[in-house]
Amino acid sequence: MSDTYQHYVDGEWIEGAGDETFESDNPANGETLGTFHRGTPADVERAVAGADEAEAEWRAMSRIDRAEFLWDVYHELRDRHEELGEVVTKECGKEISEGKADVTEAWHMVEWAAGDARHPKGDIVPSEIPEKDAYMRRKPRGVAGCITPWNFPVAIPFWHMAVTLVEGNTVVWKPAEQTPWCGQIIAEMMVDAGIPDGVFNMVQGFGDAGAAIVEDDRVDTVLFTGSAEVGHEIAQKCAEDPGKRAACEMGGKNGVVITEKADLDIAVHAAVMSSFKTTGQRCVSSERLIVHTDVYDEFKERFIDVAEDVAVGDPLDEDTFMGPLIEEQHVEKVTKYNELARTEGVNVLVDRTELDDDEIPEGHEEGHWVGPFVYEADPDADLRCTQEEVFGPHVALLEYEGDIERAVELHNDTNYGLAGAVISEDYRQINYYRDNAEVGLAYGNLPCIGAEVQLPFGGVKKSGNGYPSAREVIEAVTERTAWTLNNDKDITMAQGLSADIKTRDE
Ligand code: UN1
Numbered sequence: 173m174s175d176t177y178q179h180y181v182d183g184e185w186i187e188g189a190g191d192e193t194f195e196s197d198n199p200a201n202g203e204t205l206g207t208f209h210r211g212t213p214a215d216v217e218r219a220v221a222g223a224d225e226a227e228a229e230w231r232a233m234s235r236i237d238r239a240e241f242l243w244d245v246y247h248e249l250r251d252r253h254e255e256l257g258e259v260v261t262k263e264c265g266k267e268i269s270e271g272k273a274d275v276t277e278a279w280h281m282v283e284w285a286a287g288d289a290r291h292p293k294g295d296i297v298p299s300e301i302p303e304k305d306a307y308m309r310r311k312p313r314g315v316a317g318c319i320t321p322w323n324f325p326v327a328i329p330f331w332h333m334a335v336t337l338v339e340g341n342t343v344v345w346k347p348a349e350q351t352p353w354c355g356q357i358i359a360e361m362m363v364d365a366g367i368p369d370g371v372f373n374m375v376q377g378f379g380d381a382g383a384a385i386v387e388d389d390r391v392d393t394v395l396f397t398g399s400a401e402v403g404h405e406i407a408q409k410c411a412e413d414p415g416k417r418a419a420c421e422m423g424g425k426n427g428v429v430i431t432e433k434a435d436l437d438i439a440v441h442a443a444v445m446s447s448f449k450t451t452g453q454r455c456v457s458s459e460r461l462i463v464h465t466d467v468y469d470e471f472k473e474r475f476i477d478v479a480e481d482v483a484v485g486d487p488l489d490e491d492t493f494m495g496p497l498i499e500e501q502h503v504e505k506v507t508k509y510n511e512l513a514r515t516e517g518v519n520v521l522v523d524r525t526e527l528d529d530d531e532i533p534e535g536h537e538e539g540h541w542v543g544p545f546v547y548e549a550d551p552d553a554d555l556r557c558t559q560e561e562v563f564g565p566h567v568a569l570l571e572y573e574g575d576i577e578r579a580v581e582l583h584n585d586t587n588y589g590l591a592g593a594v595i596s597e598d599y600r601q602i603n604y605y606r607d608n609a610e611v612g613l614a615y616g617n618l619p620c621i622g623a624e625v626q627l628p629f630g631g632v633k634k635s636g637n638g639y640p641s642a643r644e645v646i647e648a649v650t651e652r653t654a655w656t657l658n659n660d661k662d663i664t665m666a667q668g669l670s671a672d673i674k675t676r677d678e
Pocket of ligand 1: 277
């Protein structure tokens, strides 16, 4: 048995065709968590072939029987909550309550998908002709390629795969290269649950393996959650093949509107959570706080106070609010954006890009640390720092004057449209925001993070074209058949169309 973790392909653990390996490192202290074989396009080819082969038998089973495999996974996720929460925290650096919440979110998704198998399904549709029964049927699309990110390394794989499997598709999954250990554990759970050979396949690796999934003709659906850059490439590639569908959920430059009618306790609490939870590394994190001039000074003072003191540190320590960034390259990216903001002439209010030595917990010198970076900018200026997604604790305060219409105009002044929030005690302002904010997920008097699995999750504009959660995944991974059955011996057509056959002799 090699101590390098393998791929799971067509019912077998394999080393794969390549000879490269890669490591998973704990972003808080640099410790190596495991070594993994790096998947190649040839490994993906084998996995897709297995998935394609297994499809006929899997789709022939009932949804209820397919769901039974997932109930085993559900119980394992629950039973191993504490342990897996720690694994998530160690591998992706999220503080421990978030690590555990990731696992909880995963079993919620499995519960939704497997529970849904026993729920009534489909639409009975009226027909103009009383003798006709019309209704909707759904069929699995076939092989689904799932490409998932590192920031929700257990939850998002189940967003993609739980419904997809219950609906009768087979899966080829590539976990993020930053969180292969979580990938390994999920694959082991699928194997333990006895999922038939070929139905679930996992290839560890990087973008080349992901691209091989997207490019394979036998892959019918690609589910992707990650950066806009990669997501748009995938959507474009899939569009070249008329039979292929891509459902992509990508990033955001999300805003929180704080009006003159806001309760500032709620505003500060929601803004801090929106901007700094997960160290700003959620696709729903907020990097723009749009604050009314009447409450601006007070909000600014209170927000700065927290940003200066918010606890950055060991994510396994329950007193930590922000863990490290995922990797050194990401520290470089966030640092560059913080510098860019200065170059663009903004007024920097808090700069904890480089933490003081005494802030870095002992034994964590190799961690990828950054703290909050807060600045104020002119909301009308055309700045890259307030337009481009940083994916870190980099946040702009944008002061506005005027009414809620003006606030929402600023809020919508971005190419993205994933999540957003409004903080106000005035229901008219809240409703205006609800109806006019260009986002897929919107919140009133809450942070703009924390969607539950039974809600559709996804954005508009540059943020996505797919909703990889609960019922909405069904749309992505199935085809509908509009089925009509005639109960009469005669054929009668709707719309007054004649069913008479006329011949030359008449
Ligand atoms: C993400 O931001 O990448 O709504 C996913 C939330 C989580 C999922 C976020 N349930 O914040």
